[in-house]
Amino acid sequence: MSVKVMMQSSGNKSLAGFTRRISLWLGAAVLLGGAAAVMLVLQLIVFAQIVADLAFQDHALMAEIPALKWLGIFLVARALLQWVADMVAAQGSLRLTSSLRSELLQHLFNVGPVGMASYATGETVTALDAGVEGLEPYFAQYIPRAAMMVVLPFMILATVLHLDGWSFLILACTGPLIPVFMALVGYRAQAIMDRQWTQLLLLGSSFLDALQGMTTLRLFGRARDAVAAVANMADEYRCTTMSVMKVAFLTSAVLEFFASLSIALVAVVFGARLLEGKVDFQSAFLVLLLAPEYFMSLRAFSASYHARQNATAAMVAISKLFALSSVATRHANQPIIEPLVSVKCENLSAEYEAGRTVLSNINCTFTRGTLSLITGESGAGKTTLVRVLLGLLSPIAGRIVAEDAHGIAHAHWQSCIGWVPQRPCLVHGSVVDNLRMANPQADMASLRNVARQADALSFIEALPQGVDTLIGERGACLSGGEVQRLALARVLLRNPQILILDEPTAHLDPKSEQHVAAAIARIALNRIVIVIAHRGAIINHAGQVLRVHKGLIFNGLHMLEHAA
Numbered sequence: 001m002s003v004k005v006m007m008q009s010s011g012n013k014s015l016a017g018f019t020r021r022i023s024l025w026l027g028a029a030v031l032l033g034g035a036a037a038v039m040l041v042l043q044l045i046v047f048a049q050i051v052a053d054l055a056f057q058d059h060a061l062m063a064e065i066p067a068l069k070w071l072g073i074f075l076v077a078r079a080l081l082q083w084v085a086d087m088v089a090a091q092g093s094l095r096l097t098s099s100l101r102s103e104l105l106q107h108l109f110n111v112g113p114v115g116m117a118s119y120a121t122g123e124t125v126t127a128l129d130a131g132v133e134g135l136e137p138y139f140a141q142y143i144p145r146a147a148m149m150v151v152l153p154f155m156i157l158a159t160v161l162h163l164d165g166w167s168f169l170i171l172a173c174t175g176p177l178i179p180v181f182m183a184l185v186g187y188r189a190q191a192i193m194d195r196q197w198t199q200l201l202l203l204g205s206s207f208l209d210a211l212q213g214m215t216t217l218r219l220f221g222r223a224r225d226a227v228a229a230v231a232n233m234a235d236e237y238r239c240t241t242m243s244v245m246k247v248a249f250l251t252s253a254v255l256e257f258f259a260s261l262s263i264a265l266v267a268v269v270f271g272a273r274l275l276e277g278k279v280d281f282q283s284a285f286l287v288l289l290l291a292p293e294y295f296m297s298l299r300a301f302s303a304s305y306h307a308r309q310n311a312t313a314a315m316v317a318i319s320k321l322f323a324l325s326s327v328a329t330r331h332a333n334q335p336i337i338e339p340l341v342s343v344k345c346e347n348l349s350a351e352y353e354a355g356r357t358v359l360s361n362i363n364c365t366f367t368r369g370t371l372s373l374i375t376g377e378s379g380a381g382k383t384t385l386v387r388v389l390l391g392l393l394s395p396i397a398g399r400i401v402a403e404d405a406h407g408i409a410h411a412h413w414q415s416c417i418g419w420v421p422q423r424p425c426l427v428h429g430s431v432v433d434n435l436r437m438a439n440p441q442a443d444m445a446s447l448r449n450v451a452r453q454a455d456a457l458s459f460i461e462a463l464p465q466g467v468d469t470l471i472g473e474r475g476a477c478l479s480g481g482e483v484q485r486l487a488l489a490r491v492l493l494r495n496p497q498i499l500i501l502d503e504p505t506a507h508l509d510p511k512s513e514q515h516v517a518a519a520i521a522r523i524a525l526n527r528i529v530i531v532i533a534h535r536g537a538i539i540n541h542a543g544q545v546l547r548v549h550k551g552l553i554f555n556g557l558h559m560l561e562h563a564a
């Protein structure tokens with residue numbers, strides 16, 4: 001029952017499907033709970049007998065010692081069995097939710113940044129965090145209690161039927177009222193729960209948007225409006241949460257009322273017949289002990305009913321994430337030993353939305369030892385071509401073939417790519433932490449070497465604590481050019497066979513630009529290097545210029561003029 005096995009057997013992404021995955025855990029929890037219920041009934045039978053013996057049979061306390069021993073055994077056994085049952089259900093639930101979280105993350109990796117582009121980060125985070133967490137009580141409490149709601153009442157009804165027909169009739173008639181009432185209330189409560197979830201998702205994404213866009217909001221004088229909007233949403237969420245609680249309390253109160261009424265009815269009916277001498281005390285006392293337990297399991301079920309509603313609402317958000325289609329291609333993360341000499345795009349076409357082709361019939365070759373420059377006006381499709389090369393977007397037609405010197409095509413060539421985007425992602429940590437992300441074992445000499453190649457060494461050495469200086473989230477304490485050079489140094493540390501750079505010199509001053517352009521040209525001597533650039537010193541080092549224009553590719557700058 002390992003997490004891996006559970007993940008492999010994944011198929012049905014619904015509450016029922018997830019329940020089936022941990023059916024062994026839940027089955028064990030229900031069996032143990034059932035055994036605890038048997039102990040409870042036995043415990044009450046022995047207790048009623050002891051009280052009847054002591055009160056009406058004039059037995060000495062010593063004579064009841066064996067019965068008292070049994071009472072103790074049943075009491076301890078029941079407590080132990082119930083504790084183990086709860087632990088087993090909680091374990092199964094935890095395993096499921098942690099495997100679900102990794103499955104969801106893996107799926108999001110397959111969807112990739114292109115597939116996720118239209119999905120708000122805040123919503124994703126809320127679904128992954130609070131959403132998956134919201135499923136836990138459903139499996140740990142709701143399912144076992146729902147099963148116990150059937151097991152324990154039937155066991156008690158069978159015992160009561162054996163003791164007294166009238167009490168059986170009262171319990172059998174009033175018991176089903178509770179699930180019926182729950183179903184009626186549940187319909188209305190589900191709508192409130194769904195609203196609460198939508199509000200939580202909106203609140204999460206708005207809060208994140210406000211934090212990320214703080215500078216822009218301040219510059220446009222909209223910071224207060226954004227704060228007020230988030231506060232409004234938080235308030236609406238609070239009101240809905242209060243409505244959810246109101247429904248929960250009202251439901252409990254009504255159920256409590258029904259249960260008390262039924263127990264009172266049993267007591268009155270039994271009491272009258274006891275006075276008339278039609279029934280014996282032991283049976284009457286036992287039925288009165290069993291009746292609250294009969295309703296207790298129904299009330300426990302109703303108390304966990306909101307877990308089902310919460311899980312149903314959370315599942316909608318989780319299913320939406322699972323429904324995102326995987327536009328990224330998968331590749332094994334295994335380095336190719338043989339040097340790759342070319343990457344060929346053959347009749348490549350790509351689109352983001354059906355019918356809106358962004359790249360059509362692209363044919364081009366990137367070769368080792370040649371710095372290939374991709375240029376073209378904004379929106380032409382340069383980044384899209386790079387996304388297809390990186391495997392972040394699957395082509396709708398054509399293919400990409402990467403070959404070594406013997407003409408052998410390698411399937412997992414994309415694992416050999418090093419990439420520096422326009423806005424590289426640096427993590428909160430020191431310069432050395434960020435560099436070692438590419439190779440945790442790299443020694444200081446290698447770090448200095450790649451930093452020198454990327455023209456980053458001088459600024460790193462000038463930082464207050466050198467390589468140990470903290471650079472803030474996304475390199476907030478560095479300039480745009482410094483971030484770019486640090487990211488270039490980091491990717492060089494991986495020594496990739498194919499290097500793709502998006503505007504690597506965009507933020508550099510002319511002197512640094514010359515240095516970095518010359519460094520990239522040197523790097524391209526024994527690698528396949530593809531650079532997106534519009535202008536600057538890098539163009540002078542290009543061995544091949546490809547111009548993207550309206551989704552088509554032209555070899556050389558002059559081809560564009562020809563095409564136009």
Ligand SMILES: Nc1ncnc2c1ncn2[C@@H]1O[C@H](COP(=O)(O)OP(=O)(O)OP(=O)(O)O)[C@@H](O)[C@H]1O
Nearest residue numbers: 114117352353358377378379380381382383384385
């Ligand atoms: N995630 C996306 N979903 C839908 N359409 C997109 C997406 N990303 C880009 N596009 C569209 O694809 C077209 C090509 O965009 P792309 O980013 O490839 O252009 P580009 O040449 O790299 O532009 P720039 O130089 O401004 O970065 C544009 O019309 C753009 O609106």
